[in-house]
Amino acid sequence: MEYPDILHTLTKPDVESIPSETIVYKLDVDNNIVAVNRLWQSFALANNAPELAIDQVIGKPLMQYISGNITKHFWQTLLDKARLANTVLHLDYRCDSPDLRRFMRIKVYRGDGESLHFESALLRTESRPVSIHFKRAQQRGADAKVRCSFCNGILHKSHWVEAESLVTGQKSVTLDVIYGICPVCQSTLDSL
Numbered sequence: 205m206e207y208p209d210i211l212h213t214l215t216k217p218d219v220e221s222i223p224s225e226t227i228v229y230k231l232d233v234d235n236n237i238v239a240v241n242r243l244w245q246s247f248a249l250a251n252n253a254p255e256l257a258i259d260q261v262i263g264k265p266l267m268q269y270i271s272g273n274i275t276k277h278f279w280q281t282l283l284d285k286a287r288l289a290n291t292v293l294h295l296d297y298r299c300d301s302p303d304l305r306r307f308m309r310i311k312v313y314r315g316d317g318e319s320l321h322f323e324s325a326l327l328r329t330e331s332r333p334v335s336i337h338f339k340r341a342q343q344r345g346a347d348a349k350v351r352c353s354f355c356n357g358i359l360h361k362s363h364w365v366e367a368e369s370l371v372t373g374q375k376s377v378t379l380d381v382i383y384g385i386c387p388v389c390q391s392t393l394d395s396l
């Protein structure tokens with residue numbers, strides 16, 4: 205997965221301070237993606253998302269890649285807060301794969317000309333006892349669970365739980381989900 209390195213579009217001091225395993229992207233004042241690093245591309249392709257390849261995303265609005273009104277609203281609030289803040293904002297989130305819980309931390313800060321810089325780093329992983337795939341349901345139905353798009357928790361009987369707790373006796377399972385934001389992630393964002 206070798207692709208043109210477009211990190212040169214970021215300013216040099218930023219690049220030097222970023223560990224190599226960090227996904228980096230930059231938005232312009234209108235929240236269009238203007239730069240991503242090589243790891244973005246590797247991550248996109250490893251997750252079967254060729255639509256996120258570098259040559260596809262540059263110049264596109266970030267919001268185009270965020271599904272669901274609730275998640276879009278969450279991200280819009282984060283972008284607004286980051287532009288107003290005079291400090292770097294940090295948020296922990298999960299970006300799980302079927303076999304791994306991936307604990308991530310995102311760092312957002314304002315750059316020149318109202319641009320926003322994002323650095324998303326993998327903190328640690330834990331293997332899952334069960335392989336869990338998630339399929340986006342077209343609508344909220346009896347079988348579809350609500351999944352927090354930020355911490356990957358699943359709403360089950362009014363509690364937010366790890367997906368594994370809903371699965372027994374299987375090695376691999378696919379859950380139908382619709383995406384939302386859990387109250388914990390919402391209040392973490394609100395308190396930034």
Ligand SMILES: [Zn+2]
Nearest residue numbers: 352355386389
């Ligand atoms: Zn959450």
